[in-house]
Amino acid sequence: MAVSAWRIEQWPVREQPEELLAELYAARALLHAEATPDDPRLPLADDIAALRHLPGNEDGVVLVARDPAGVIAGFSSCGWEDIPGLNHVLWTDVAVLPDARRHGLGSLLLGESVAVAEHRGLRLMMGRSRANVPSGEAFCRRFGAEQAMVGRENRLDLRAVDRDLVARWVADGPARAPGYRLEFVAGRTPAELMDRVAEVFNVMNTAPRENMDISDVAVTPELVRSTEDARLAVGDQLWAYYAVEQSTGRFVGLTNITIRPGTPDRVHVGDTGVHAAHRGHALGKWLKAAITKRILAELPEVRWVITWNAGSNDAMLGINDQLGFRTAAVSTTWQIATDRLRSGLGTAAGAR
Ligand SMILES: CC(C)(COP(=O)(O)OP(=O)(O)OC[C@H]1O[C@@H](n2cnc3c(N)ncnc32)[C@H](O)[C@@H]1OP(=O)(O)O)[C@@H](O)C(=O)NCCC(=O)NCCS
Known part of the structure; x- marks a missing residue:
């Protein structure tokens, strides 16, 4: 033609x-x-x-x-x-x-x-x-x-996940990271947590961007709120775990997922990260295991946990590989x- x-x-x-x-x-x-x-x-x-x-x-x-x-x-x-x-x-x-x-x-x-x-x-x-x-x-x-x-789309099959490993990582959390605790938030971030939530989102600026010609994004409470409200308005369910430094109350790590009513057999992981100054205490493993355990307990319909990672993100891929995530697609x-x-x-x- x-x-x-x-x-x-x-x-x-x-x-x-x-x-x-x-x-x-x-x-x-x-x-x-x-x-x-x-x-x-x-x-x-x-x-x-x-x-x-x-x-x-x-x-x-x-x-x-x-x-x-x-x-x-x-x-x-x-x-x-x-x-x-x-x-x-x-x-x-x-x-x-x-x-x-x-x-x-x-x-x-x-x-x-x-x-x-x-x-x-x-x-x-x-x-x-x-x-x-x-x-x-x-x-x-x-x-x-x-x-x-x-980037790689990695998937964890919850039918095959090693539940003992998940339980062990959750149990190991407080032992390997004394002085920290996890906080769970479902749905809209409560106003009193918003400043700390916005601050911890900035850790995503340290995730590898490889050759992408984009810069750091200053994540503000307004930005978090507008994104979150848009997603809640369409019926998405949002879950997040935050790692909290107990001495200061500061949020130093996060992981979150979205559950879409139209595809109830899967959840999508959004951001997972730990502030550089707080790495090395297995907080990433604790966060990932905690959210996986909660999905297993409360969302029996979910089979797949789906996440996108830069191919160069060794730290994140290391945790995901051990948990059982496998690559389902590669995109450029x-x-x-x-x-x-x-x-x-x-x-x-x-x-x-
Ligand atoms: C990529 C896509 C949009 C191209 O559409 P298209 O109408 O076939 O593109 P064009 O006819 O204008 O192709 C332009 C040139 O691209 C290259 N090209 C396109 N498809 C190609 C193919 N399958 N193999 C090799 N070269 C290809 C060729 O150089 C082509 O010129 P030529 O036909 O004179 O050799 C289409 O294949 C598509 O929808 N793919 C799936 C979606 C996708 O991956 N989109 C890219 C997002 S960035």
Whole structure:
């Protein structure tokens, strides 16, 4: 099909009508079958709810490509965050349905996405490909994007987990970390804990970012609250454990998970970290074991605990490997300067 045969619509992410979201959901079924055939899909209603409750500091546009019959052939989801450290990036997810590939539609959508970045003054574009869908990597390389981070999706199968090991790590916690205790929080962070919770979230700035051209994010109570409220509004359940230094009451470590009602057989781990000054007391193991024990006790429907880790995060991977997490998928984050991609696209289009 000639490149000019496609029509591209642009929708502000918050203004997408339900009919469009239903069409996109149906189109995504083929991409889901290609990338994650063994995983359940989140129901459409959950997708819609998430979009209707986006945190105030997140926004974006969706570019939808239709063929001459009006059927969706591909799209590009472009998102940005009004958060210092990240507010120079356009996160771009270009997808073309399998039957429409290798006719230049991906390039066309990418070109339109560059225009979005230019319009908003975003100097960097980032996207992600999965190792089991090699077209994504080939496409990113074609336009000169560089590898920014390689991440692993690791999963713990609770049907096979070593419950004795979990119990031992929980029991060892106070012995290996005297002077610390754990605090459990379910749901909305109580106001009286919020300053300490926001402070401990900053430990995530010490997690490896590999080559990603982003900076530290100053996590404030407002940022934690807006993210948390957006997720609670869509019906997600949030659990967190914090490691507390008893002499000061300071929160020095955390781990948290999200439970989505639409996929009750799995929970997703968010952040896990321990402040550098408090490492070496096995607080990371204690936190991970405590939350695993609670999931086993209180969420019998859950089979999978799913987490994303940088491939270079030896400390985190070490704990996860011992607990029984195994790699289920590998993904690469790509990045390229917006102006470089603009010149590259010129060359690619010219070569066609
Ligand atoms: C990546 C994707 C969007 C490309 O869409 P497309 O419409 O096929 O892309 P184009 O036709 O514009 O391809 C542009 C160039 O990328 C490269 N390319 C794309 N797919 C490729 C593949 N499967 N193998 C090798 N090179 C590939 C080629 O150089 C191609 O130019 P050519 O066809 O003249 O050789 C599509 O394959 C897809 O949806 N993949 C799954 C989702 C994904 O991984 N997205 C990337 C997110 S960053």
